Amino acid sequence: MVRPCTTVILAMSVDGKIADVARSPARFGSPTDKRHLEEQVAQMDAVLFGAGTLRAYGTTLRVTSADLLQQRQEQQKPPQPIQIVCSRSGKFDPQLRFFQQPVPRWLITTPTGANTWEDRQAFERILTTEASPNFNWTKVLETLFDANIKQLAVLGGGELVASLLAVDAIDQVYLTICPLVLGGRTAPTLVAGDGFAEAFAPRLELLGVRSLDQEVFLHYRIRHV
DSSP: OOOOEEEEEEEEETTSBSSOTTOOOOOOSOHHHHHHHHHHHTTOSEEEEEHHHHHHHSSOOOOOOHHHHHHHHHTTOOSSOEEEEEOSSOOOOTTSGGGGSSSOEEEEEOHHHHHTTTTOOSOSEEEEOOBSSSBOHHHHHHHHHHTTOOEEEEOOOHHHHHHHHHTTOOOEEEEEEESOOOOOTTSOBSSOTTOOOGGGOOEEEEEEEEEETTEEEEEEEEEOO
């Protein structure tokens, strides 16, 4: 598969939850974690996230630090990476602050979902694919690569991460382990979906680990099959 280099960047509780049982916006990361996230995003051509993530936060993370904006300029990148939402239904509140943020916005959806936005200017580009039940990620990622997206960040949620892992389309994972326990059977985890049998579970190689301000920062590489 010809596709972007894809990196998952997420913070989670000690028990592996990326949000609480109410699926509230996860704001338990420290300022250090937020800076870490912005540093990673600043290296990307685009950021990908699911509908649930957009609805929970209502916004997206922009690159705002002067040094990181300068870094992107020196690398001849636009000020902000493309913000790509994926949603089968394409149903979002057009009053979300996300739609007022000064960022390029794309949408990945079904033909039905695209109809919702066809007469609006909210998205610069809408990519359509059938979802039965998952998107055709081979086609979608090839399209992104052809659009000169070579570095892609995935910022959640668990269903999206699971669907990309299922087609072996994730290369790296940055995890921040935050010092709290959320619990709850319905609280979302890093990887949702049906799960993997142990024999077929994705294997990771640890590239880096550091501890700072009560948080642990992990960097993994996916061992591709």
